[in-house]
Amino acid sequence: MKASLKKQAEQLLTRDGLFTAAQHLVPQQKLSETAGRLAASQNPLVKKAFVHTFAKAYGISLEEYARKNLGDFKSFNDFFTRELAQDARPIDDTTDGIVSPADGMISQIGHIQQGQILQAKGRDYSVSHLLADTDNKHSSYYEGGSFATVYLAPSNYHRVHMPFDGTLVETRYVPGSLFSVNNVTAANVPDLFARNERLVCVFDTEFGRAVVVLVGAMIVAGIETVATGKIDRSDRIQTLEHTLSLKKGDELGRFYLGSTAIVVMPKSAGVKWAQDMQHGAVVQMGRLLGVADKA
Numbered sequence: 001m002k003a004s005l006k007k008q009a010e011q012l013l014t015r016d017g018l019f020t021a022a023q024h025l026v027p028q029q030k031l032s033e034t035a036g037r038l039a040a041s042q043n044p045l046v047k048k049a050f051v052h053t054f055a056k057a058y059g060i061s062l063e064e065y066a067r068k069n070l071g072d073f074k075s076f077n078d079f080f081t082r083e084l085a086q087d088a089r090p091i092d093d094t095t096d097g098i099v100s101p102a103d104g105m106i107s108q109i110g111h112i113q114q115g116q117i118l119q120a121k122g123r124d125y126s127v128s129h130l131l132a133d134t135d136n137k138h139s140s141y142y143e144g145g146s147f148a149t150v151y152l153a154p155s156n157y158h159r160v161h162m163p164f165d166g167t168l169v170e171t172r173y174v175p176g177s178l179f180s181v182n183n184v185t186a187a188n189v190p191d192l193f194a195r196n197e198r199l200v201c202v203f204d205t206e207f208g209r210a211v212v213v214l215v216g217a218m219i220v221a222g223i224e225t226v227a228t229g230k231i232d233r234s235d236r237i238q239t240l241e242h243t244l245s246l247k248k249g250d251e252l253g254r255f256y257l258g259s260t261a262i263v264v265m266p267k268s269a270g271v272k273w274a275q276d277m278q279h280g281a282v283v284q285m286g287r288l289l290g291v292a293d294k295a
Contacts, residue, residue, distance in 0.1 A: 102261050131213070142266055147262060169241065269294065
């Protein structure tokens with residue numbers, strides 16, 4: 001016991017440990033709400049300061065985007081959720097292919113074993129907790145299934161698209177913490193993605209019932225989908241039913257500031273991830289992640 005406590009103390013005193021510990025101390029919700037108000041402001045001075053500073057800090061070019069001038073955006077939110085130019089992201093058309101839902105980096109990718117999803121080396125979390133499946137009714141359904149976690153950096157395109165054809169049948173807003181979701185916190189915060197605020201989007205597909213989870217994070221000012229509009233934060237789970245058919249590559253939703261999208265596929269899909277899709281791989285929306293083998 002003493003050795004374990006000593007190890008935890010040593011980890012806490014590292015730079016990464018201090019960064020993680022600091023996130024427990026800051027008022028996460030209040031900070032995100034304040035950032036949200038500033039990001040939504042259409043005051044010309046506020047908008048210009050935020051947009052120009054952010055674009056310069058992250059080296060953002062508008063070459064791939066529909067609007068080519070920083071002055072064309074109504075607010076920082078409008079800039080952050082900027083739309084791509086037509087055909088900027090071709091959607092892979094491989095038969096039964098599963099494509100990346102977003103631009104970003106593969107945080108982890110693999111298969112669900114004993115009800116657990118890999119978060120970082122040596123750290124797993126429960127698929128039931130991620131999906132807010134409080135009665136464990138569906139956890140067995142995803143046993144032996146597959147998952148892909150895509151982290152969106154601040155400089156990335158921040159709309160999330162469909163990785164497959166499907167009919168949206170349910171959205172489930174789950175309140176939670178707002179930890180940062182980078183590699184540092186993934187390695188240091190237990191159950192990170194199952195603790196953070198998130199929106200669980202459930203689809204009927206030809207592969208079975210599949211899920212895309214939009215995970216909130218520190219200073220994320222909101223999550224929006226084409227079916228729900230911008231989600232109103234609350235302290236309780238909100239479940240809505242839908243019958244919205246979407247094609248692979250269609251826009252599903254967007255983040256107001258960055259975060260993570262997680263694709264969860266059932267065992268019945270038989271997904272085989274591409275060999276080059278592994279931790280640290282850079283992806284763009286529409287790129288092939290793997291292929292379902294329903295047989």
